[in-house]
Amino acid sequence: MTVILNGTPTDLPDGATVHELLELNELAARPCAVEVNRALVPKRSHEAHILCDGDAIEVVTLVGGG
Amino acid sequence: MSSTVQGEIEAKHIGECEPGLSPLVIGGRTIASRLIVGTGKYSNYETMGTALDASGADVVTVAVRRERLVNERGESLLDHIDLSRYMILPNTAGCFSADDAVRVSLLGRDLLEQLGNAGASWVKLEVLGDKKTLLPDPAATIEATKRLVAEGFDVLAYSSDDPIASLRIKEAGAMSVMPAGSPIGSGMGVLNANNIALCLELLKENDADYPVIVDAGVGAASDVSRAMELGADGVLLNTAIAHAKQPIMMAHAMRKACQSGRQSYLAGRIPRRKYATASSPFDGVISHIPGE
Numbered sequence: 001m002t003v004i005l006n007g008t009p010t011d012l013p014d015g016a017t018v019h020e021l022l023e024l025n026e027l028a029a030r031p032c033a034v035e036v037n038r039a040l041v042p043k044r045s046h047e048a049h050i051l052c053d054g055d056a057i058e059v060v061t062l063v064g065g066g
Numbered sequence: 067m068s069s070t071v072q073g074e075i076e077a078k079h080i081g082e083c084e085p086g087l088s089p090l091v092i093g094g095r096t097i098a099s100r101l102i103v104g105t106g107k108y109s110n111y112e113t114m115g116t117a118l119d120a121s122g123a124d125v126v127t128v129a130v131r132r133e134r135l136v137n138e139r140g141e142s143l144l145d146h147i148d149l150s151r152y153m154i155l156p157n158t159a160g161c162f163s164a165d166d167a168v169r170v171s172l173l174g175r176d177l178l179e180q181l182g183n184a185g186a187s188w189v190k191l192e193v194l195g196d197k198k199t200l201l202p203d204p205a206a207t208i209e210a211t212k213r214l215v216a217e218g219f220d221v222l223a224y225s226s227d228d229p230i231a232s233l234r235i236k237e238a239g240a241m242s243v244m245p246a247g248s249p250i251g252s253g254m255g256v257l258n259a260n261n262i263a264l265c266l267e268l269l270k271e272n273d274a275d276y277p278v279i280v281d282a283g284v285g286a287a288s289d290v291s292r293a294m295e296l297g298a299d300g301v302l303l304n305t306a307i308a309h310a311k312q313p314i315m316m317a318h319a320m321r322k323a324c325q326s327g328r329q330s331y332l333a334g335r336i337p338r339r340k341y342a343t344a345s346s347p348f349d350g351v352i353s354h355i356p357g358e
Contacts (some may be wrong), residue, residue: 006132006133007132015175019117027105027236030133030142031144031181032133032177032344033130033173033174033176033179033180035169035172035173038169039170040172040176042176043176043179050169058132058173059132059179060130060131060132060133060173060177061130061131061133061135061142061144061148061304062128062129062130062131062143062154062156062174062177063104063106063128063129063130063131063143064104064106064107064108064114064128064129064143064153064301065104065106065127065129065159065304066104066105066106066107066127066129066155066157066159066250066282066303066304066305
């Protein structure tokens with residue numbers, strides 16, 4: 001399936017979870033927050049949340065700001 | 067002398083000898099320093115870390131942005147901030163609608179909960195109206211404040227220096243209103259001191275402890291003192307340190323300016339007068355005074 005990850009079309013195995021997406025991108029051990037289709041998927045739900053074809057996913061972290 | 071020992075000496079010195087430097091209290095959080103600083107725009111993380119230390123700030127702001135995906139990754143901000151020392155205040159910078167500000171706030175809270183940082187339940191709300199001026203959209207700020215309060219956030223809301231807009235944001239449930247001295251990053255300081263004074267008067271009416279923080283526009287240490295002398299409870303700044311020619315020296319200056327301004331406000335300034343009042347007595351002068 002194809003999802004939109006941080007604005008870029010990205011292929012993922014069917015049935016991948018948010019946690020698996022983060023692992024594939026070597027982000028699972030880093031602090032990051034995820035929303036799918038503009039709704040937060042809290043950290044505690046990352047392993048249970050199964051992604052679907054066409055999902056728009058944002059993976060964010062903290063950066064310098066004022 | 068180690069920095070820890072130096073810090074203890076300074077803390078002791080302030081505690082014993084510096085009257086009036088009480089902590090800032092926002093929604094049950096007691097913050098020793100009334101200066102809040104941003105973490106953006108530094109040329110490198112090492113300078114940022116040293117400048118944060120020199121500023122004396124206990125609270126630092128951060129932004130929420132897309133994670134750089136594998137192969138693009140460099141150093142992370144989080145590798146350079148001591149999370150046991152600083153309370154992180156996540157912002158919603160870059161949001162131009164209440165919807166986006168709520169999304170970013172929820173993401174920021176999830177991140178800070180993962181980090182176990184005490185800043186998880188609060189947010190520096192910015193809902194901007196225009197990319198060129200970065201001035202806040204008051205209607206969207208009020209809407210976002212209400213929605214975030216309903217989501218359990220303690221909202222510190224960036225506002226214009228308009229007293230009525232600021233009051234409406236307080237009424238929407240903001241835990242602190244943060245009027246701008248001048249546009250973000252402009253370095254123009256407090257452009258309309260009368261408006262800031264009116265904001266303070268309206269926001270603190272029958273609620274003297276309501277925290278009001280002047281946020282944005284600071285260019286130099288004197289701007290921080292000016293805001294504090296007007297009676298602000300704190301000042302939030304970023305660019306004035308990060309883009310100073312010597313950021314670490316400027317951070318020192320900002321720390322002292324914030325303390326000086328606070329003390330100057332509490333001490334009570336003399337009224338402005340049109341004519342001079344001599345400091346040395348005229349009684350007993352041996353000179354000829356013109357006109358007498």
